[in-house]
Amino acid sequence: xxxxxxxxxxxxxxxxxxxxxxxxxxxxxxxxxxxxxxxxxxxxxxxxxxxxxxxxxxxxxxxxxxxxxxxxxxxxxxxxxxxxxxxxxxxxxxxxxxxxxxxxxxxxxxxxxxx
Numbered sequence: 001x002x003x004x005x006x007x008x009x010x011x012x013x014x015x016x017x018x019x020x021x022x023x024x025x026x027x028x029x030x031x032x033x034x035x036x037x038x039x040x041x042x043x044x045x046x047x048x049x050x051x052x053x054x055x056x057x058x059x060x061x062x063x064x065x066x067x068x069x070x071x072x073x074x075x076x077x078x079x080x081x082x083x084x085x086x087x088x089x090x091x092x093x094x095x096x097x098x099x100x101x102x103x104x105x106x107x108x109x110x111x112x113x114x115x
C-alpha cells in the first residue's frame with residue numbers, strides 16, 4: 001500500500017472515530033437520561049426500559065467499534081496494517097475503505113467463521 005493510500009485511510013478512520021464518538025454521546029444520553037425525566041406511568045416506563053435496552057446494545061457495539069478504529073489508527077503507519085492476521089496477505093484496499101479496522105481478509109474471515 002502506498003503512502004497516499006495510507007493517508008487517505010488514516011483520514012477516513014479519523015473521521016469515523018469522530019462520527020462514532022458523537023453517536024456514542026447521543027446514545028449515552030438516551031441510556032442515562034437526566035434525573036426527573038423518566039416516565040411516570042407504568043406503560044411508559046416499560047417502553048422506556050425496552051428502548052433503553054436497545055440503546056445499551058447500540059452503545060456497546062459502537063464502543064467496541066470505536067476501540068477497533070482507534071487501534072487501527074495507531075497501527076496504520078506500521079507494516080502490519082492492512083495485512084491479514086491469518087494468511088498474512090494484503091487485505092484489499094476496497095475492503096479497508098469499507099471496514100478500515102479489518103484484521104482479516106474476507107476469505108480468512110469466512111474460513112474462521114467470523115463473517
